Structure formats: C-alpha cells, structure tokens
Amino acid sequence: MGKIKTVLEDCDILVVGGGMAGTGAAFEARYWGRDMKIICVEKANIDRSGAVAQGLYAINCYMGMQWDENQPEDHVRYARNDLMGLVREDLGYDMARHVDSTVHMFDEWGLPMMRNKETGRYLREGKWQIMIHGESYKPIVAEAAKKSADKIYNRIMVTHLLMDEGKENRVGGAVGFNMRTGNYHVFRAKAVIVSAGGASHIFKPRSVGEGMGRTWYAPWSNGSAYALPIAVGAKMTQMENRIVLTRFKDGYGPVGAYFLHLKTYTQNGNGENYEKKWYEHTKKLVGEYIDHTPVPTCLRNHALIEEVKAGGGPIHMVTTEAFQDPHLEEVGWENFLGMTIGQAVVWASQNIDPKYMNPELTTSEPYVMGSHATCSGAWVSGPEDLSPPEYFWGYNRMLTVDGLFGAGDTVGGSAHKFSSGSFTEGRLAAKAAVKYIQDLGDENIKVSNKQCEDFKEIIYKPLENYTVGRNEITAGTVSPSYLLPIQGLQRLQKIMDEYVGGVGTNYMTNENLLKKGIELLGMLQEDLEHIGAEDYHQLMRAWELKHRAITSECVAQHTLFREETRWPGYYYRGDHMKLDDDNWHCLTLSRRDPKTGEFTMEKAPLYHIVDDNKDSK
Amino acid sequence: MPTFVYMTRCDGCGHCVDICPSDIMHIDKTTRRAVNIEPNMCWECYSCVKACPQDAIDVRGYADFAPLGHSVRVLREEEKGTISWKVKFRNGHEKNFVSPITTKPWGKHIPKLSELEIPDKEALDSELLCFEPDLLNVDTGLPTLKKEQLKQGVYY
Ligand SMILES: Cc1cc2nc3c(=O)[nH]c(=O)nc-3n(C[C@H](O)[C@H](O)[C@H](O)COP(=O)(O)OP(=O)(O)OC[C@H]3O[C@@H](n4cnc5c(N)ncnc54)[C@H](O)[C@@H]3O)c2cc1C
Ligand code: SF4
Ligand code: SF4
Numbered sequence: 001m002g003k004i005k006t007v008l009e010d011c012d013i014l015v016v017g018g019g020m021a022g023t024g025a026a027f028e029a030r031y032w033g034r035d036m037k038i039i040c041v042e043k044a045n046i047d048r049s050g051a052v053a054q055g056l057y058a059i060n061c062y063m064g065m066q067w068d069e070n071q072p073e074d075h076v077r078y079a080r081n082d083l084m085g086l087v088r089e090d091l092g093y094d095m096a097r098h099v100d101s102t103v104h105m106f107d108e109w110g111l112p113m114m115r116n117k118e119t120g121r122y123l124r125e126g127k128w129q130i131m132i133h134g135e136s137y138k139p140i141v142a143e144a145a146k147k148s149a150d151k152i153y154n155r156i157m158v159t160h161l162l163m164d165e166g167k168e169n170r171v172g173g174a175v176g177f178n179m180r181t182g183n184y185h186v187f188r189a190k191a192v193i194v195s196a197g198g199a200s201h202i203f204k205p206r207s208v209g210e211g212m213g214r215t216w217y218a219p220w221s222n223g224s225a226y227a228l229p230i231a232v233g234a235k236m237t238q239m240e241n242r243i244v245l246t247r248f249k250d251g252y253g254p255v256g257a258y259f260l261h262l263k264t265y266t267q268n269g270n271g272e273n274y275e276k277k278w279y280e281h282t283k284k285l286v287g288e289y290i291d292h293t294p295v296p297t298c299l300r301n302h303a304l305i306e307e308v309k310a311g312g313g314p315i316h317m318v319t320t321e322a323f324q325d326p327h328l329e330e331v332g333w334e335n336f337l338g339m340t341i342g343q344a345v346v347w348a349s350q351n352i353d354p355k356y357m358n359p360e361l362t363t364s365e366p367y368v369m370g371s372h373a374t375c376s377g378a379w380v381s382g383p384e385d386l387s388p389p390e391y392f393w394g395y396n397r398m399l400t401v402d403g404l405f406g407a408g409d410t411v412g413g414s415a416h417k418f419s420s421g422s423f424t425e426g427r428l429a430a431k432a433a434v435k436y437i438q439d440l441g442d443e444n445i446k447v448s449n450k451q452c453e454d455f456k457e458i459i460y461k462p463l464e465n466y467t468v469g470r471n472e473i474t475a476g477t478v479s480p481s482y483l484l485p486i487q488g489l490q491r492l493q494k495i496m497d498e499y500v501g502g503v504g505t506n507y508m509t510n511e512n513l514l515k516k517g518i519e520l521l522g523m524l525q526e527d528l529e530h531i532g533a534e535d536y537h538q539l540m541r542a543w544e545l546k547h548r549a550i551t552s553e554c555v556a557q558h559t560l561f562r563e564e565t566r567w568p569g570y571y572y573r574g575d576h577m578k579l580d581d582d583n584w585h586c587l588t589l590s591r592r593d594p595k596t597g598e599f600t601m602e603k604a605p606l607y608h609i610v611d612d613n614k615d616s617k
Numbered sequence: 618m619p620t621f622v623y624m625t626r627c628d629g630c631g632h633c634v635d636i637c638p639s640d641i642m643h644i645d646k647t648t649r650r651a652v653n654i655e656p657n658m659c660w661e662c663y664s665c666v667k668a669c670p671q672d673a674i675d676v677r678g679y680a681d682f683a684p685l686g687h688s689v690r691v692l693r694e695e696e697k698g699t700i701s702w703k704v705k706f707r708n709g710h711e712k713n714f715v716s717p718i719t720t721k722p723w724g725k726h727i728p729k730l731s732e733l734e735i736p737d738k739e740a741l742d743s744e745l746l747c748f749e750p751d752l753l754n755v756d757t758g759l760p761t762l763k764k765e766q767l768k769q770g771v772y773y
C-alpha cells in the first residue's frame with residue numbers, strides 16, 4: 001500500500017455529493033462565504049450524477065406564491081397528510097418558503113419551463129408540480145456549482161468523515177479515494193455538508209438478472225448520505241419510513257404526469273376500479289386517515305397490493321383514452337424520454353403502444369430516501385424562527401454532530417422536497433455552514449496524521465484481501481476467505497427482502513423476523529471486513545456495499561422500534577397491524593455508538609406547528 | 618446488455634468513460650475500445666449514448682424482460698438546444714420526438730457570484746437566501762410563522 005499517493009486538501013466547506021442538494025450548497029456557499037474555500041467531492045461526474053442524471057420532466061415542488069397558487073402552510077399540510085401525520089413541519093415550511101426563488105433561478109439559467117399559454121404561468125402538472133423540458137437539468141445546475149466552488153473533484157468516493165481531535169463531537173473533514181488513479185484523498189474542513197443522495201439496492205429488486213440495475217432510484221444511490229453520519233454517531237430519524245412506489249412495470253416510469261396531467265386512471269385485470277373495494281379494509285387499519293384528501297401515497301399502494309394478493313392482477317393504467325389526443329400522447333412519451341428512458345425501451349420491446357394498449361403497473365421494492373413521499377434521514381436542527389426548542393440547536397440543517405450539515409435525501413423529516421426542494425435545502429445548509437464557520441473564528445480543527453493513516457489502511461483493505469485470497473484458489477469467484485461486492489450485495493438484499501419487509505414477503509415483517517434479520521446483518525457486516533476487490537472500480541463497489549449495509553441495519557432497528565403499522569403499502573408489522581396514534585404519533589430517533597456499534601432508540605416529540613385547515617386535513 | 622458498443626464505430630476516445638454515473642464504461646485493454654463492464658449496474662440513463670461523438674453506443678433492453686428487436690436512439694445537439702428521439706418497436710412501428718434542452722446559451726446566464734457585492738452581516742443573520750426576497754416575486758417578503766403557533770399539539 002506504500003505506493004498509494006495521499007493528496008491533502010484543506011478547506012472551509014466540504015460538500016460531499018454534487019447532486020441536486022450538493023450543487024445548491026456549492027452555489028449558495030459562495031454567495032455568503034465569498035472568501036471561503038469551497039470544495040465539492042463527487043463520486044461520479046457532476047455533469048450527470050445522482051438521481052437526476054438522465055433529466056426530469058417535472059419540478060415536483062413549486063409553491064407559485066407569486067400567483068397565490070399555494071403558500072408554505074399548504075405544503076406542510078399536504079406533506080403531513082401524505083406521510084400519515086409524521087413530518088418535521090419546521091423543516092418542511094422552511095424549504096417551501098424558499099423553493100420558489102430556486103425555481104425562478106433555474107428559469108433564468110435556461111431550464112426550459114412549460115407555460116400555460118393563456119395565463120403565462122408555469123404549466124401545472126398537479127397542485128405542486130410544474131412541467132419542464134428537463135433533459136439538461138443536471139448539466140445546468142452542475143454549471144452553477146462549477147462556477148461557484150473553488151474546486152470540484154469528480155470520481156472520488158467519500159468513505160468516512162473525519163472528526164476533530166480538539167473538540168468532542170465536531171466534524172473535521174472527510175476522506176475517500178479516486179476510483180481512476182487510486183489516490184487517497186484527505187479533505188480537512190471546518191464544515192461538511194453531506195448531500196450524497198438516497199439508497200437503492202438495499203432491498204432485493206424485482207429484477208435480479210441483467211435488469212437489476214433498472215431500479216426506480218438510481219443504482220448508484222448507495223446510502224452514503226446515511227452511512228457517513230451514522231458512522232460518526234449522528235442521530236437519524238424515521239429510517240423505518242422506507243418508500244415503495246407504484247410505477248409502470250419493469251421500466252419504473254413515473255406515474256405522476258399520467259395521473260395528474262393526462263388524467264389516466266387505474267383498474268384491475270377485469271377492468272374494475274379496485275381502489276374503492278379496499279376502503280373498509282383499510283379503514284380498519286388506519287381509521288380516518290383513509291378519508292383524507294388526497295389519499296396518502298402509501299394507502300393507494302396498499303389497495304394495489306391487496307388487490308394483487310386477492311388475485312385481481314395485473315393492474316393497468318388506462319391510457320388508451322387520453323392517448324387519442326396527440327398532444328397528450330406526446331407528453332406521455334416525452335415524460336419517459338426525459339427521465340426514465342428505460343421505460344420507453346421496455347414498451348418498444350414489448351410492443352406496448354399506450355395509445356392502443358393499457359400498460360401494467362406494479363409496486364416497487366422499497367427504497368430509503370428523504371426527498372420524495374417519505375422522510376428517512378438525519379435528525380437536523382431547524383431554522384431559528386420556526387423551530388420549537390427540541391428541533392433547534394444553533395444552525396439550520398446541522399446534524400447532532402457539530403459542523404456536520406445535511407441536505408436533500410440526507411435530511412430526515414422533511415418529505416416532498418424533490419429536486420427543487422433538495423437544491424433549496426442545499427442552499428439553506430450552505431448559508432448556515434458559512435455562519436457556523438464565521439462563528440468559529442480562528443479556532444482550528446485538529447485532525448492528526450494518525451487518524452488519516454488509519455483510514456487509509458481501512459479503505460484499501462479490500463484490495464489486499466483479494467490479492468491474498470486469490471492466490472489460494474485456481475480461478476473463479478468462489479473463495480473461502482473473501483466475498484466479492486456483488487455476492488455481499490445479494491446477501492444484503494436477500495436479508496432485507498425476507499426479514500425487513502421487501503417484495504418477497506409482500507412488505508410484511510414482525511419482531512421475530514426483524515430480530516433474525518438484524519442478527520444476519522451483523523454477520524454480514526463482520527464478513528464485509530473480508531470483502532475482496534480486484535481493482536479500484538470494485539473497491540468503489542465494496543464501499544458502496546458497506547454503506548448500504550450500515551444504512552440497512554439502521555432501517556431494521558427503526559422498523560423494530562416502531563410497534564405499529566403507520567404506512568400500510570410501504571411496510572407492515574404483522575404483529576402490530578394497526579396504526580396506533582396513542583403511542584406512536586411521534587418521530588423515532590436512533591444513534592449508533594461509533595465505538596461499540598450498538599444502536600439506541602428513542603421517541604422524539606412531534607409538533608404540529610401549522611394548523612389544520614381547508615380541504616386537506 | 619443494456620449499453621453495448623459497436624466495434625467499427627468506437628475510436629476509444631473515452632467520453633463515455635468520463636460521464637457514466639455508474640463507472641461501468643471502461644476501455645478494454647485488448648481492443649482499446651469502450652465496453653460496459655457491468656451491465657447489471659446500468660440504469661439505461663443514456664448519459665454515455667448522448668456523450669459519444671461517434672454514435673457508437675446503443676442500448677439493448679435488459680434481457681430479463683425486454684424482447685429483442687427494438688431500439689431507442691437519441692441525438693443531443695447542444696448548439697441547437699434540442700434533443701431528438703427515435704423509438705422503434707419490435708413490430709417495426711416508429712415514433713419520433715424532439716424537445717428543447719435549454720432556452721439560453723449554455724451557462725451564460727448563471728451568475729459568477731464571486732464578482733457580486735459582498736452581502737452584509739444583517740443579511741447573513743436573516744433567514745433570507747441569496748437574491749431573496751426579490752427572487753420570490755412577492756411583495757410580502759419571506760413568509761414566516763408566529764411563535765405562538767409553534768406549540769400546537771405536541772405528541773410523544
Ligand atoms: C426516476 C426519478 C424520477 C424523479 N422525478 C422527479 C420529478 O419529476 N421532479 C422532481 O422534482 N424530482 C424528481 N425526482 C426526485 C429527485 O431526483 C430527488 O429528490 C433529488 O435528486 C434528491 O437530491 P439529492 O441531492 O439528495 O440526491 P442526488 O441528486 O441523487 O445527489 C446525490 C449525489 O451524491 C453523490 N454521491 C453519493 N455517494 C457519494 C460518496 N460516497 N462520495 C461522493 N459522492 C457521492 C452522487 O453521485 C450524486 O451526485 C425523481 C427521481 C427519480 C430517480
Ligand atoms: S465515447 Fe464513443 S467513441 Fe468514445 S470511447 Fe466511448 S463508445 Fe468509443
Ligand atoms: S446508460 Fe448510463 S449507466 Fe448505462 S453505461 Fe451508459 S452512462 Fe452508464
């Protein structure tokens with residue numbers, strides 16, 4: 001390992017992950033921290049990285065305050081309703097009150113927005129969504145980050161956060177490796193913003209052959225956003241709130257524009273409306289929540305899942321009516337070509353022309369993320385003017401580790417941010433990070449050589465495991481002393497699927513299953529000490545897997561802790577099948593002790609800071 | 618498989634290697650041409666296809682659910698500001714689409730923040746983000762809630 005070069009860089013603000021949130025952070029950090037050194041580290045190439053690599057066809061979060069279309073309160077009510085009551089309303093309100101300025105910037109930067117020809121307003125897909133031609137959404141926001149940061153490092157995977165040795169519980173930077181050169185990179189920073197996206201591939205995907213990469217969330221979303229903070233003892237929240245999506249079969253083409261704009265609808269294999277069939281059944285589980293409008297996402301999944309279990313499949317999206325209108329047909333196709341091209345490929349291959357044939361829908365494997373109709377992630381401080389004392393400890397979007405900030409999928413509790421809200425949250429975190437650094441004054445961060453050298457040893461160990469182990473065997477992939485990344489990944493997915501509520505069990509789990517699952521995840525994590533990597537690309541896969549594994553354990557612990565079924569359609573606790581507001585109308589928090597690896601769980605209060613009002617409950 | 622590379626077209630320039638978010642387009646040491654080294658970690662995101670100057674990369678739908686005989690081709694033209702798609706079904710049926718990708722010359726309208734006036738301490742201490750409240754396009758300023766509201770219904 002002596003030949004591996006170490007590259008050291010000192011900076012003020014380090015942004016980990018240059019996706020929607022990270023590009024927003026790099027941009028805003030420069031505005032407020034004019035003379036600060038701002039570095040962004042990205043695992044891929046910032047021009048096409050993260051969940052938005054292929055583009056988006058809609059911006060799913062826009063208030064339209066200028067036309068009084070929605071106010072931030074309305075968005076809080078909406079997100080709270082969709083997540084069955086449980087969100088951080090301070091964070092949601094804060095994001096919503098700023099998101100319009102983000103969208104207006106995108107418009108100025110050249111992102112093609114569709115407009116209503118009569119009113120001149122942005123064309124609405126639904127109450128919150130506006131339609132765009134967003135093939136180049138990511139290159140555009142990347143350009144803003146490149147213009148703002150001192151330096152963007154592409155192809156560096158961050159594996160660990162550094163801690164300050166001068167003050168307890170304070171971050172000191174991050175380390176990682178370059179998957180092209182193999183160089184070891186040390187970034188010492190006064191503040192770190194983690195914006196590394198959500199987690200796919202922790203549950204077994206529906207396709208396990210060549211198509212396993214065609215997941216809904218990108219296969220490169222590997223949970224670093226959670227693993228990095230968890231490893232240094234930051235508190236996490238609502239990690240049990242994994243999301244399952246109803247999507248077009250196999251290609252995972254989004255359904256939002258179809259339901260909202262094209263006015264298509266679903267039916268079962270016999271052409272019947274099945275959703276209303278499950279009303280009474282769902283009411284027994286969740287009570288009056290089923291009467292809320294709009295019907296929460298999980299409950300709509302629930303009806304689909306029950307219908308399929310009862311033999312009513314396949315479920316179809318009725319497109320043949322809407323698609324007779326050539327304009328709507330064009331929107332339907334371009335929707336996919338702009339953000340989920342794989343769906344167009346599936347339809348072309350199976351001769352599915354939605355003008356003449358109603359395509360199938362199905363529910364996906366679960367994902368862990370914080371920006372969609374779900375809110376798993378880190379427990380962060382809210383803004384000073386909105387947050388009750390339990391939600392505020394100094395700096396907006398700061399985790400429970402000093403100097404460590406989060407945004408986008410990283411941040412828990414603030415659902416329904418999507419692309420624009422994630423970028424906005426990156427901006428919020430960056431401004432707070434600038435303030436934090438200014439308040440630090442000339443206080444220095446102490447990161448010893450030893451801390452860096454120890455991580456170096458750990459990071460490259462999979463290469464050594466492979467070199468040594470490979471010599472024991474003649475050829476092939478079966479070794480008694482190491483596991484390859486793909487083998488470990490498949491074991492992880494099988495455990496999560498069968499014990500923690502994946503598609504294989506119809507999203508069902510219980511205390512006994514979870515305890516067994518946690519035991520097996522423990523053994524897997526021990527085995528990952530022996531993971532082998534043949535080259536730097538596989539070294540990246542090895543670290544992606546380690547990050548997925550620690551994220552998964554956190555998800556399992558949270559799922560075990562919450563003794564109710566809060567979100568039927570996302571997962572079920574078979575031993576507690578009902579929603580239980582008396583005991584669980586609260587947020588869950590976890591902390592993993594960095595020394596022992598033990599998780600401790602607690603409940604956190606849930607504040608409804610926005611009143612019930614209007615049509616949404 | 619999902620992406621694959623035509624031997625006769627690829628010249629080994631490496632643009633696809635540079636862009637692939639999954640790090641799976643690599644240059645094969647023997648042929649010195651690009652290859653997808655891990656098809657089961659490909660998202661069919663088409664980033665490499667769009668980036669290839671030789672039009673050498675194509676996609677064959679995932680073998681586990683996509684029958685053969687289809688193609689979805691793309692041409693992204695930054696100068697023209699458009700992206701064009703040709704979808705060919707297994708049964709030979711075809712569909713074509715063209716969309717804009719930008720409304721302004723590339724990158725020109727993104728401000729260079731380091732050249733702007735430095736914001737004052739008051740702005741830094743406020744809840745405003747850059748260019749706010751102007752950029753919100755409302756004359757009521759940044760919305761906020763009254764402190765008394767915050768305690769409504771606390772649950773444990
Ligand atoms: C198919 C699909 C459709 C969607 N549709 C819409 C839509 O229509 N409208 C909408 O508004 N939103 C939509 N979204 C949601 C939106 O894309 C996300 O909410 C948003 O991208 C989240 O931003 P983020 O910055 O948290 O994560 P990302 O944008 O995914 O960014 C994370 C970044 O971190 C990098 N990274 C990860 N790990 C590391 C590491 N260890 N070291 C260094 N870098 C790392 C990644 O490479 C990536 O660049 C959609 C998402 C998907 C997948
Ligand atoms: S971009 Fe095209 S020509 Fe260049 S290496 Fe890749 S496949 Fe070959
Ligand atoms: S389609 Fe996307 S994931 Fe697949 S090889 Fe090309 S760039 Fe990589």
